[in-house]
Amino acid sequence: MRSMMEQEKLHDECGVFGIYAPGTNLADICYLALYALQHRGQESAGIAIFQDDRFQLYKNTGLVSEVFNEKTLSSIKCEGNIALAHCRYPAEKEAEATIVDAQPMVFNYLNGLIGMTYNGSLVNYDDLRYNLALRGSVFQTNSDCELMMNLIASYAQDDLPGALAKVMLDAKGAYAIVAMMEDKLVGMRDPHGIRPLCLGKLDGHFMLASESCAIDAVGGELVRDIAPGEIVVIDKDGFKSYGPYGKQPHFCIFEHIYIARPDSTFDGVNVYLARHHMGKILARESNIDADIVIPVPDSGVPCALGYSEESGLPYRMGLLKNRYIGRTFIQPTQIMRDKSVHLKLNPIKETLQGKRVVVVDDSLVRGTTSRQIISMLREAGAIEVHLVLGSPPVKFGCPYGIDTKPSQLIAVKQTKEQICEYIGADSLHYLSIEGMLQATRQDPNHFCTACFSGEYIVKPCPFQNKK
Numbered sequence: 001m002r003s004m005m006e007q008e009k010l011h012d013e014c015g016v017f018g019i020y021a022p023g024t025n026l027a028d029i030c031y032l033a034l035y036a037l038q039h040r041g042q043e044s045a046g047i048a049i050f051q052d053d054r055f056q057l058y059k060n061t062g063l064v065s066e067v068f069n070e071k072t073l074s075s076i077k078c079e080g081n082i083a084l085a086h087c088r089y090p091a092e093k094e095a096e097a098t099i100v101d102a103q104p105m106v107f108n109y110l111n112g113l114i115g116m117t118y119n120g121s122l123v124n125y126d127d128l129r130y131n132l133a134l135r136g137s138v139f140q141t142n143s144d145c146e147l148m149m150n151l152i153a154s155y156a157q158d159d160l161p162g163a164l165a166k167v168m169l170d171a172k173g174a175y176a177i178v179a180m181m182e183d184k185l186v187g188m189r190d191p192h193g194i195r196p197l198c199l200g201k202l203d204g205h206f207m208l209a210s211e212s213c214a215i216d217a218v219g220g221e222l223v224r225d226i227a228p229g230e231i232v233v234i235d236k237d238g239f240k241s242y243g244p245y246g247k248q249p250h251f252c253i254f255e256h257i258y259i260a261r262p263d264s265t266f267d268g269v270n271v272y273l274a275r276h277h278m279g280k281i282l283a284r285e286s287n288i289d290a291d292i293v294i295p296v297p298d299s300g301v302p303c304a305l306g307y308s309e310e311s312g313l314p315y316r317m318g319l320l321k322n323r324y325i326g327r328t329f330i331q332p333t334q335i336m337r338d339k340s341v342h343l344k345l346n347p348i349k350e351t352l353q354g355k356r357v358v359v360v361d362d363s364l365v366r367g368t369t370s371r372q373i374i375s376m377l378r379e380a381g382a383i384e385v386h387l388v389l390g391s392p393p394v395k396f397g398c399p400y401g402i403d404t405k406p407s408q409l410i411a412v413k414q415t416k417e418q419i420c421e422y423i424g425a426d427s428l429h430y431l432s433i434e435g436m437l438q439a440t441r442q443d444p445n446h447f448c449t450a451c452f453s454g455e456y457i458v459k460p461c462p463f464q465n466k467k
């Protein structure tokens, strides 16, 4: 179960990783990469390695540290050439985390064994599934991963890159796929590049990962991002690229706001620097008369540092995060649920007493935690609390793999003034859409901003997931 604080954030639904490296300890590399990608999915984790004519596969529900220990890791240590790893949140249409839905998923189709990992969400899932089922496909799960595999199998007369190019025409939405067959590692990114996928190298061997932090974690080097609509194949002959069959890029701006790790880089833009710049622009846009700037740790830290630098207000730690509360913290009663924010964040009274405080967070989803934090800051002696957010109001759902429920978004139902009153702040400031895009120092058209603007590049099907 997600804690109240976790429910306050938008979540990605998966981290993917794959490596082609004969003669390497693939299980250990995958384990390190999964640790680096843990923030992208905490409900299940798995590693698959191709050896001889079968997969060594271990996956289960839980954190990477819960799924893998010396015993489970050694059960998949083998002399393989290719490996996949995955960590996951269940998508809205999927069941709660179960081992059946965990990835990598392994299939046997006309052309042999194939392992699949997937990140994203298809907006025409229901249509595709219905048409596949009419032609005889059967499904064990509601996952996009399984559906994609059935689509690939429906083009089994083609080689894998050819089949994937056809799948790309059918599948609408956002996805990054890393798959492997007996002799090759394959990657594919959706035509708008909404979900991330990058290419790295380790001792001359190629890797694919959702974020560059996973490539860093295994000691590799980032080569480049996979282009929107690009299909890549890595085998004994090296690296081959097909396409790209892409369109105008629309990379998810929320990766830069909250989802990705600050040490990751997308299209040459480091996430920490983008967030830092968002804080600077936010300081110029909000221009608050105050005494100190504090972050909501950890996600508000880069933005608060930028805010402090630009405004000249001193940066202070006003809230201390308890690093030892894991996701397993039990919240069986309302009292424990109410107190969980206090357990996770504790105010430092000596920093706050008598101060007019600017508190910086990355985004506002439901407002419940912000309300508790502001009340906590006032109790600790702050005389004014101004909440500034490193993103515009989140007003629309995301059909592309980020867990948003419009019914839970406070900015859908309430005006800025009503939200300010509800959370108990002296003032509330959002980063403008223009400021957010400017902070990335990239072409503004490069990004998806649909959860702020309602402008969907791939239109969501109104009846999706309603069957």
Ligand code: SF4
Pocket: 194, 251, 252, 253, 254, 255, 397, 398, 399, 400, 401, 402, 448, 449, 450, 451, 452
């Ligand atoms: S709608 Fe928002 S969260 Fe979803 S892909 Fe676009 S920017 Fe990212």
